[in-house]
Amino acid sequence: MPRTGILPLSARGPASLHVLIVEDEARTSSELRVGLEAAGLEVRQASSGEEGLRLxxxxxxxxxxxxxMLPGISGLTLVRRLREAGNDTPVIFLSAKGDLVDRLHGLEAGGDDYLAKPYSILEVVARLRTIARRVQGRQQTGRMQVADLVWDAGHRQISRSGHRIDLTPKEYALMTLLLEHAGHVVPRGQMVQAIWGMDCAVDPNAVDVQILRLRRKVDGPYPVKLIHTLRGVGLLLEPRETA
Incomplete structure (x- = not known):
């Protein structure tokens, strides 16, 4: 169950978000609504996956x-269907299951973040605003280019020299993070947050594997390399000619 309470004024933002809660447990849904509305958000509720799709x-x-865990259509299925239909509304999954495998399943289904119960309403609000800002920023820019790499945010596509690069959800999450911070170093902890949706203890080898796979796809065939490692610091996206 969420830890509730009246939110302090510092947690309330001037910009209101229109948020849909899809939760079958009436008390949890009600507590979420009260907390989000106290933070200045506009809230609608659905008690099943089917109702969520309709809304x-x-x-x-x-x-x-x-x-x-929803009756009928599960939350994972709901989000998969939305993504297949071209709906990119940012989603935070809530679940009583909080281990790494469950979180990865949520992200691979198309979720943007994942919170295990019990959670803080303050954290839900903060994460909602973060992912909403991220998506709004992408929609405003539409397309972004670094050297011969083009990111079409609206269609969630990345290409180089006119050739589309097929990325897994985790690779795409990491690549968009680098694009959003092009020219600036992205620390390892921020990469973990982008790929796994949380700050947690992740095997360093798992992060290295994602970086290696992404670098092979994005830089492998091209003389101009874009992804660079600053040892002990993080990753940097900028074009550099190979010697």
Whole structure:
């Protein structure tokens, strides 16, 4: 169950988000709504995956909070169907299951973040605003180019020299993080947050594997390398000619 309470004024933002809560447990849904509305967010509620799909077809939401275990259509299936239909509304999954495998399943289904119960309403609000800002920034820019690499944020596509690069969800999350911070160093902890959706103890080898796979796809065939490692610091995206 969420840890609730009236949010301090410092937690309330001037910009209101239109948020859909998809949660079948009435008390949890009610507590979430009270907490989010206290933070200045506009909230709609659905008690099943089917109702969530219907509301998404009728209204445009800026973010969603979705319970993984729903009657009928599960939260994972709900988000997969939205993504297949081209709906990129940012989603935070909520679940009683908080181990790494479950979190990865949520992210691979198309979720943007994952919180295990019990959670803090303050944290839900902060994460909602973070992912909403991230998506809004992408929509405003539309397309971004670094050397011959083009990122079409609206269609979630990345290409180099006119050739589309097929990335896994984790690779895409890491690449978009680097693009959003092009020319600036991205520390390892921020990469973990982007790939796994949380700050947690992740095997360093798992991070290295994602970096290696991404570098092979993005830089492997090209003379101009874009992804560079600053040992002990992080990754940097900028074009550099190979010697």
């Amino acid at each position: 998404c077809a009728e209204e445009a939401f800026e973010a969603m909070v979705v319970d993984v």
